[in-house]
Amino acid sequence: MMEKVLITGGAGFIGSHLAEKLLGEGKEVFILDNFSTGSRVNLEPIKDHPRLHVKPGDISDKPLLVELAGKADMIFHMAAAVGVKLIVEKPVNTIETNIIGTENVLKAASETGNKKLVLASTSEVYGKGTEKKFHEEDDLIFGSTTHSRWSYGCSKAIDEFLALAYHRSQGLPVIIVRLFNTVGPRQVGDYGMVVPRFVQQAINGDPICVYGDGKQVRCFTHVNDVVNALCLLADNEECVGQIFNVGNDDPVTIKKLAEKVRKIVNPNATIKHISYQKAYGAGFEDIRVRRPDISKLLKAIEYTPKAGLNDIIQDVKDHLLSDLTP
Ligand SMILES: NC(=O)c1ccc[n+]([C@@H]2O[C@H](COP(=O)([O-])OP(=O)(O)OC[C@H]3O[C@@H](n4cnc5c(N)ncnc54)[C@H](O)[C@@H]3O)[C@@H](O)[C@H]2O)c1
Numbered sequence: 001m002m003e004k005v006l007i008t009g010g011a012g013f014i015g016s017h018l019a020e021k022l023l024g025e026g027k028e029v030f031i032l033d034n035f036s037t038g039s040r041v042n043l044e045p046i047k048d049h050p051r052l053h054v055k056p057g058d059i060s061d062k063p064l065l066v067e068l069a070g071k072a073d074m075i076f077h078m079a080a081a082v083g084v085k086l087i088v089e090k091p092v093n094t095i096e097t098n099i100i101g102t103e104n105v106l107k108a109a110s111e112t113g114n115k116k117l118v119l120a121s122t123s124e125v126y127g128k129g130t131e132k133k134f135h136e137e138d139d140l141i142f143g144s145t146t147h148s149r150w151s152y153g154c155s156k157a158i159d160e161f162l163a164l165a166y167h168r169s170q171g172l173p174v175i176i177v178r179l180f181n182t183v184g185p186r187q188v189g190d191y192g193m194v195v196p197r198f199v200q201q202a203i204n205g206d207p208i209c210v211y212g213d214g215k216q217v218r219c220f221t222h223v224n225d226v227v228n229a230l231c232l233l234a235d236n237e238e239c240v241g242q243i244f245n246v247g248n249d250d251p252v253t254i255k256k257l258a259e260k261v262r263k264i265v266n267p268n269a270t271i272k273h274i275s276y277q278k279a280y281g282a283g284f285e286d287i288r289v290r291r292p293d294i295s296k297l298l299k300a301i302e303y304t305p306k307a308g309l310n311d312i313i314q315d316v317k318d319h320l321l322s323d324l325t326p
Contacts, residue, residue, distance in 0.1 A: 003026075003027055003028060003073055004027065004028045004029075004030070004071060004072045004073045004074075005022050005027050005028070005029050005030070005072055005073065005074055005075070005076065006030045006031075006032065006068050006069060006071070006072035006074070006075045006076070007019055007022075007029060007030070007031050007032075007075075007076045007078060008032045008033070008059055008075070008076070008077050008078055008079035008105055009032075009033055009038060009077075009078035009079030009080065009120075010029070010030075010031030010032065010033055010038075010043075010054070010076075010078065011031060011033035011035055011038030011039060011040065011042050011043055011054070012033065012037060012038035012042065012078060012079070012082075013038075013042070013182075013184075013186045013187040013188070013223065014078055014120070014179075014182055014223055014226065014227065015031070015033070015038065015076070015078040015079075016038070016042035016043055016046075016186060017184070017186070017223045017224065017227045018076060018078070018227045018230065018231075019031060019043070019046060019052065020045060020046055021227050021228070021231060022231070023046055023049050023051055023052060025231075026051075027051065028051045028053075029049075029051060029052050029053070030053045030055065030068050030071055030072055031043075031052070031053070031054045031055065032055050032057050032059065032064070032065070032068055032079070033054070033055075033056065033057075033079065034056065034057060034058040034059075034079075035056060036081075037081075037082060037083070037086070037188075041325065042186050055068060058101075059079050059097070059101035059102075059104055059105055060096075060097075060100065060101060060104065061104075062104050062107070062108065065104050065105060065107075065108035066108045066111060066112060068108075069105075069108040069109055069111075069112040069115055070112040072115060073115065073116070074115055074116040074117065074118075074234065075105065075109055075115055075116070075117045075118070076117075076118045076120070076230065076234070077102065077105045077117055077118065077119050077120060078120045079097070079101060079105075080097060080098050080101070080102075080120065080156070081093050081094040081097040081098055081152070082152075083193060085280070087148065087149055087151060087152040088148055088149055088280055088281065088284070091148040091151050094148075094151050094152055094155060095151055095155050098152070098155035098156060098158075098159060099155050099158050099159065099162075102119070102159040102162060102163075103162055105117070106162055106163060106166045106172065106174075109166075109172060110166055110170050110172050114170065114171055114172050114173065115172075115173075116173040116174075116175075116234065116240070117163070117172065117173070117174050117175070118174075118175045118176075118177060118230060118233065118234050119159060119160070119163045119174055119175070119176045119177070120177055120179060121156045121157075121159060121160050121176050121177060121178045121179070121243075122152070122153065122156050122178060122179055123178055123179065123180040123181070123245070123247070123290055123292065124152050124153035124156060125140050125153050125156050125157045125160065125178060126138060126140060126141070126153070126178075126287075126290070127140050127141040127142040127143065127150065127153050127154075127287075128141050128142070128143055128285065128287055129141045130288070130289070132289065132291065133249070133291045133292060133293040134245065134290070134291065134292055134293060135245075135293040135296075136178070136243045136244065136245060136293075136296055140153075140157055142154055143285050147284070147285060149280070149284060149285065160176050160243065163176055164176070164241070167240070167241045168241075173240040173241070174240065174241065175233050175234060175239045175240060175241075175242060175244070176242070176243040176244070177229075177230060177233065177243075177244050177246045178243060178244065178245050178246065178292075179226060179246050179247065180218075180219055180221060180245065180246065180247030180248070180290065180291075180292045181194075181195075181218050181219060181220045181221065181247070181290070182220075182221050182222075182223050182226045182247075183195040183196070183220050183221070183222065183223065183312050183316065184222050184223035184224065184307075184312060184315055184316065184319075185223070185315050185316060185318070185319035186223075186319065187223070187316070188325075194218075194254065194257070195220065195257070195261075195312065195313065195316055196316055196320065197209075198257065198258055198261040199261055199265055199313060199316045199317050199320055200320055201269070202261050202262060202265035202266040202269040203265060203266065203317070203320055203321065205266065205268070205269065206269070207269065207270045207271065207272035208258045208261060208262060208269055208270070208271045208272065209272050209273075209274050209279075210254055210255055210258050210271060210272070210273050210274070211254075211273075211274060211275070211276050211279045211280075211286070212254075212273070212275065212276050212286060213255075213273065214253060214254045214255030214258065214273060215253050215254075215255065215288075216253065216254050216286055216287070216288050216289070216290075217251045217252065217253055217254075217288065217289040217290065217291060218251070218252065218254065218257070218290050218291075219247055219248045219249060219250055219251050219252070219290070219291050219292060220248060220250075220252070220257075220309055220312055221246070221247045221248040221305055221307075222305065222306070222307030222311065222312050222315070224306070224307065225248070225303075225305040225306055225307060226246055226247075228303070229246050229297065229301065229303050230246070232300075232301035232302065232303065233246075233297075233300065233301060236300060236301060238300070239300055239301075242296075242300075244296055244297050244300065245292035245293060245294055245296065245297060246292075246294075246297060247292040247294060248292075248294075248305045249291065249292060249293075249294050250305075250308070250309070251289070251291050252309060255271075257309070258271045259271070260309060260310065260313060261313055264310065264313045264314060264317065265313065265317050
């Protein structure tokens with residue numbers, strides 16, 4: 001991989017783990033973050049590293065982006081408005097950050113010498129598709145624009161179109177990664193992320209609140225496995241111009257997840273069901289099954305997820321009980 005790397009959103013959950021890994025590999029790392037959902041605390045383990053440069057700022061700041069992209073050999077674009085709850089509460093911010101912000105990053109990468117760019121997209125782009133496993137070439141099926149939760153997936157789909165357009169028209173070397181539910185230390189439950197929310201509820205002795213019937217299916221991947229996959233993809237020239245699902249093909253229902261959290265974190269905790277309407281407001285639609293087809297990823301890189309769901313829950317618990325939370 002290249003030697004100097006810019007991570008937008010590098011103070012966030014995934015970005016901070018990525019920064020740690022890249023520094024460990026001897027890279028020089030530049031972080032641009034507005035600390036909206038990210039935190040200085042996430043950078044605590046690396047804050048004094050001589051090869052780390054943290055620039056507080058926003059991806060709406062085009063001159064700053066050009067300055068930082070100019071210093072880097074490649075870019076991981078992780079900054080985004082993330083999480084279903086945040087998206088429902090701040091729809092304008094989601095659309096602007098994810099579309100205009102990403103265009104600014106792509107432009108800066110292009111203007112500073114066509115820097116390689118890994119774009120963090122999401123499984124949410126599959127919308128409410130009903131495939132048993134989502135494949136990169138599947139149709140994207142969104143709900144009505146009157147339901148703001150689709151603005152997240154839709155905005156990321158536009159990002160993908162834009163990135164591929166820059167690749168085709170200007171030769172920008174982009175790699176698009178559709179991340180499925182990524183979990184681990186430093187993820188916060190405030191924005192609707194289910195694993196840290198369940199673990200925190202169990203630690204507090206509160207009921208573990210399952211939204212809906214709990215039969216919805218997800219696949220969870222440890223952030224360390226995701227970050228490894230991102231670095232391997234970035235290193236493989238054949239991945240340029242392509243889209244990859246990144247995740248774990250190990251399905252679990254949300255009800256089963258709640259039971260596992262109870263067992264590992266607090267056997268006395270109760271499990272309570274509440275409606276989506278109560279959690280997210282009227283008209284909220286969830287996706288029943290979200291599971292990746294990772295055959296393309298497995299062909300491209302040597303990828304074997306190391307952590308299972310029990311390890312993930314344990315790591316999240318240890319983190320929430322440490323003093324390294326914002
Ligand atoms: N965590 C997951 O399960 C998951 C799943 C799919 C996709 N993703 C994608 O991965 C990326 C990272 O997500 P995460 O889970 O680490 O979330 P996160 O919220 O922890 O990270 C996002 C970071 O971007 C920063 N940011 C937001 N808006 C910004 C702006 N305008 N300018 C500069 N910085 C800004 C935030 O402060 C934060 O540090 C996002 O693009 C997200 O869409 C994450």
